Amino acid sequence: MKRFIVTVLCFCTIPVLLLVVVFCITDPYRTIHKFNPSNSYDDLREYVSTELFLRNNSKQHYNAFIFANSKAAAISTYLWKSLIGDNVRPFLFQAWSEDIEGIQQKVDFVNYSGNELDYVLILIDPSSFPAVPNRNDMIHLRHPLLSGQSKIGFEIDVFKNYIQKPSQWVRSILLFVEGDKTPLVCDTITNDVFGYYADIWDEELQQDSLKGCTQITRESFIEDVSHLGDADIEIGEPIITAYYESLLRHIKAIFDTQQSQYKILIMPSYIYKNKLFNVKDLSLLNEIFGEKNVYNYFQKNEYTTDYNYYIDPGHPGLLAGSMILREIYNTSNTTQQ
Amino acid sequence: MLFNSIEYAFFLPIVFVLYWLLSGRYKIQNILLLVSSYLFYGWWDWRFLMLIAFTSFCSWGSGLMIQNSKRSKGWLAANIVVNLLILALFKYYNFFITSFADLFHLQCNSLLLNIVLPVGISFYTFQALSYNIDVYRHKIEPTRDIIVFFTYVSFFPQLVAGPIERATNLLPQFLAPRCFNCEEAFDGLRRILWGLFKKIVIADNCAMYVDYVWQTYSYHNGSTVLLAAILFSFQIYCDFSGYSDIAIGSARLFGIRLKDNFRMPYLSRSVAEFWKRWHISLNTWFVDYVYIPLGGSRHGQYRTIVNTFAIFLLSGLWHGANWTFVLWGVYSAFLFVPLMLLGKTKKYHGVPKWQELPQIILTFCLVAIGWIIFRAPNIENAWEFFTALFNHPFTAPMMRVGLKRILVMVSLLIVVEWFMRHREHALDIAHFPAVIRYLIYYALILLILEYGADSQSFIYFQF
Numbered sequence: 001m002k003r004f005i006v007t008v009l010c011f012c013t014i015p016v017l018l019l020v021v022v023f024c025i026t027d028p029y030r031t032i033h034k035f036n037p038s039n040s041y042d043d044l045r046e047y048v049s050t051e052l053f054l055r056n057n058s059k060q061h062y063n064a065f066i067f068a069n070s071k072a073a074a075i076s077t078y079l080w081k082s083l084i085g086d087n088v089r090p091f092l093f094q095a096w097s098e099d100i101e102g103i104q105q106k107v108d109f110v111n112y113s114g115n116e117l118d119y120v121l122i123l124i125d126p127s128s129f130p131a132v133p134n135r136n137d138m139i140h141l142r143h144p145l146l147s148g149q150s151k152i153g154f155e156i157d158v159f160k161n162y163i164q165k166p167s168q169w170v171r172s173i174l175l176f177v178e179g180d181k182t183p184l185v186c187d188t189i190t191n192d193v194f195g196y197y198a199d200i201w202d203e204e205l206q207q208d209s210l211k212g213c214t215q216i217t218r219e220s221f222i223e224d225v226s227h228l229g230d231a232d233i234e235i236g237e238p239i240i241t242a243y244y245e246s247l248l249r250h251i252k253a254i255f256d257t258q259q260s261q262y263k264i265l266i267m268p269s270y271i272y273k274n275k276l277f278n279v280k281d282l283s284l285l286n287e288i289f290g291e292k293n294v295y296n297y298f299q300k301n302e303y304t305t306d307y308n309y310y311i312d313p314g315h316p317g318l319l320a321g322s323m324i325l326r327e328i329y330n331t332s333n334t335t336q337q
Numbered sequence: 338m339l340f341n342s343i344e345y346a347f348f349l350p351i352v353f354v355l356y357w358l359l360s361g362r363y364k365i366q367n368i369l370l371l372v373s374s375y376l377f378y379g380w381w382d383w384r385f386l387m388l389i390a391f392t393s394f395c396s397w398g399s400g401l402m403i404q405n406s407k408r409s410k411g412w413l414a415a416n417i418v419v420n421l422l423i424l425a426l427f428k429y430y431n432f433f434i435t436s437f438a439d440l441f442h443l444q445c446n447s448l449l450l451n452i453v454l455p456v457g458i459s460f461y462t463f464q465a466l467s468y469n470i471d472v473y474r475h476k477i478e479p480t481r482d483i484i485v486f487f488t489y490v491s492f493f494p495q496l497v498a499g500p501i502e503r504a505t506n507l508l509p510q511f512l513a514p515r516c517f518n519c520e521e522a523f524d525g526l527r528r529i530l531w532g533l534f535k536k537i538v539i540a541d542n543c544a545m546y547v548d549y550v551w552q553t554y555s556y557h558n559g560s561t562v563l564l565a566a567i568l569f570s571f572q573i574y575c576d577f578s579g580y581s582d583i584a585i586g587s588a589r590l591f592g593i594r595l596k597d598n599f600r601m602p603y604l605s606r607s608v609a610e611f612w613k614r615w616h617i618s619l620n621t622w623f624v625d626y627v628y629i630p631l632g633g634s635r636h637g638q639y640r641t642i643v644n645t646f647a648i649f650l651l652s653g654l655w656h657g658a659n660w661t662f663v664l665w666g667v668y669s670a671f672l673f674v675p676l677m678l679l680g681k682t683k684k685y686h687g688v689p690k691w692q693e694l695p696q697i698i699l700t701f702c703l704v705a706i707g708w709i710i711f712r713a714p715n716i717e718n719a720w721e722f723f724t725a726l727f728n729h730p731f732t733a734p735m736m737r738v739g740l741k742r743i744l745v746m747v748s749l750l751i752v753v754e755w756f757m758r759h760r761e762h763a764l765d766i767a768h769f770p771a772v773i774r775y776l777i778y779y780a781l782i783l784l785i786l787e788y789g790a791d792s793q794s795f796i797y798f799q800f
Contacts, residue, residue: 001357001517008526015779166783224549227556 028172046095068123069098074321228272236275273313400479432658457497515592525589532582541790543572
């Protein structure tokens with residue numbers, strides 16, 4: 001019995017202890033030692049966004065913010081800046097799986113940091129109002145400064161995710177050996193995911209509107225959706241709970257105090273694979289933020305019905321995002337419900 | 338509580354340590370096993386506990402009455418009726434009502450019951466029934482120890498998806514002191530590891546491709562539909578045999594030996610051999626308690642055929658209240674009966690050889706067609722899926738993210754099973770050098786961590 005327990009304990013604990021040591025030394029997500037944006041880990045997107053903000057804010061004095069989830073991959077802050085004014089200093093404050101609670105925390109954080117919120121663009125969709133928020137996966141982890149979690153608790157959560165993926169063990173060691181040679185995951189000033197294409201993105205997009213999508217995912221996606229039609233359109237149940245409503249009103253109050261020029265953009269999803277916003281929720285958003293500031297692109301329109309605009313059913317490509325940005329800043333709000 | 342859940346990862350070691358701390362006091366160990374089993378089962382829904390307790394009590398009481406009463410046959414019949422009525426009520430009532438109403442174009446909504454099917458009800462009901470029949474046949478003495486009997490019915494490793502144990506095998510083990518055997522325990526862990534690999538890496542990954550194609554088969558080419566049919570064969574095998582491996586391994590940690598439920602069935606060289614290697618505990622149950630009492634093969638060829646069809650039909654119906662399962666049973670019988678008539682059911686002995694690969698592939702294809710019927714939500718869908726194999730151009734199958742990985746893992750399974758086909762199970766590697774052994778263990782753990790799909794329930798829980 002003793003031999004059995006000792007063997008099993010050694011079998012389990014030795015690799016775990018070894019991984020703890022590797023984790024502490026290699027610091028795979030740049031959460032333990034000094035943050036380095038050129039070497040950060042893009043799954044931990046909110047952490048990267050927050051650290052980048054802290055690192056740059058004293059020099060940049062950001063005054064224009066995009067608060068968004070993964071759909072910000074369709075939005076270029078460079079284009080946004082060209083549409084709202086040359087004197088703005090934009091920052092994409094993004095988390096891959098952002099929800100309204102996260103946006104409220106970030107708006108609060110920016111406000112308390114003394115920044116001006118002159119221009120704000122909030123990207124939302126039905127996933128911004130989860131019935132049960134997930135806080136365990138890597139893409140859902142919150143920066144401790146925003147969530148109020150202890151630093152050690154945050155590191156334990158990161159480690160729990162790290163230990164579950166052997167490919168990350170290998171990656172962390174390679175990263176450690178290679179030093180800063182890994183490619184950038186974001187623009188180090190604006191935090192723009194597609195910042196690298198600032199000069200060339202129009203040309204790139206004309207050639208490939210689904211840039212960033214691998215061949216297999218693209219083929220699977222097209223095969224997945226090409227047979228769908230209007231019969232597959234579904235309207236979701238109301239998802240803005242009283243709690244979310246209170247957060248939205250809190251955000252609006254800060255915008256009012258800051259006299260922000262803000263827009264709430266409901267991002268499109270491929271309509272035949274996603275449930276539409278409920279009318280009740282839309283009315284509530286209109287009531288809180290004002291009808292002229294809420295842009296609902298998640299309805300039947302050219303963006304939601306053509307799969308060529310999409311990387312996958314939930315993520316429009318940069319071409320759609322750019323066209324929408326131009327529409328909401330250059331023309332009147334014609335797509336509103 | 339699922340075997341592939343975090344809860345079980347804590348539950349099993351805690352029960353294991355407590356159990357062996359009580360070493361030498363087997364009656365208290367039995368109480369611990371009973372409490373743990375009820376906790377394990379109640380994790381789904383505590384209301385299920387009342388049903389299993391009732392079934393256990395009826396079978397325990399009638400077991401004593403069968404031995405002590407002059408009306409032993411009556412007590413046996415009464416117990417069988419009670420158990421089957423419970424099973425019929427929870428599992429088949431709505432099915433028969435709707436089938437009857439459909440036949441005569443009647444409205445039946447008001448007659449339907451809104452009840453949840455208790456997990457594993459078919460498994461423990463059959464286990465309880467076998468006890469009473471064995472007592473009646475004087476194969477085993479009824480036990481007066483109610484704790485032991487309740488533990489026998491609810492022993493958590495095999496409670497919800499088998500193997501369906503016999504009282505002749507399990508009860509004596511609960512009635513005797515158990516000693517810790519280190520090698521047995523290590524072998525138990527090996528089986529758990531292999532079972533988890535099959536379930537989490539192969540079955541759950543196959544499920545993603547298979548489920549998607551089954552939802553949209555009319556839009557895919559023949560090769561995609563064919564690939565989905567093949568992958569479902571591996572999904573159901575790895576799902577169910579993975580569960581059995583974890584069950585057998587878990588039981589072995591407690592010094593309890595359960596019967597084997599699978600013996601590498603896809604290496605079978607005929608359909609008859611397949612049924613000796615697939616879900617062995619259920620098939621032998623039907624042979625012992627249905628086929629033989631019906632006369633078996635003792636009353637001429639015609640009766641033998643009828644009896645064979647009867648057990649395949651019942652076996653199909655046992656799997657679920659759906660005509661697809663009945664059709665699957667009929668299909669299986671049609672494959673089996675010709676072999677039986679030609680006297681080829683016992684043709685193959687020993688482990689398969691390379692030269693027998695064509696027979697193995699042919700058997701797999703025949704079985705895979707059966708799985709299409711088994712997987713379909715209704716007979717119409719089964720037919721549509723089957724015709725989709727031929728209706729569309731046979732170009733390259735649809736690629737989805739992770740498909741190559743699935744194919745590599747399935748290939749790995751086939752290779753491992755082939756080379757380990759003469760062993761008790763695929764990870765029976767106690768004789769390997771320690772370094773190789775540990776490398777294999779860690780490699781499997783890495784594969785489970787890296788490629789494990791989202792946790793899904795076991796297919797056989799619904800039965």
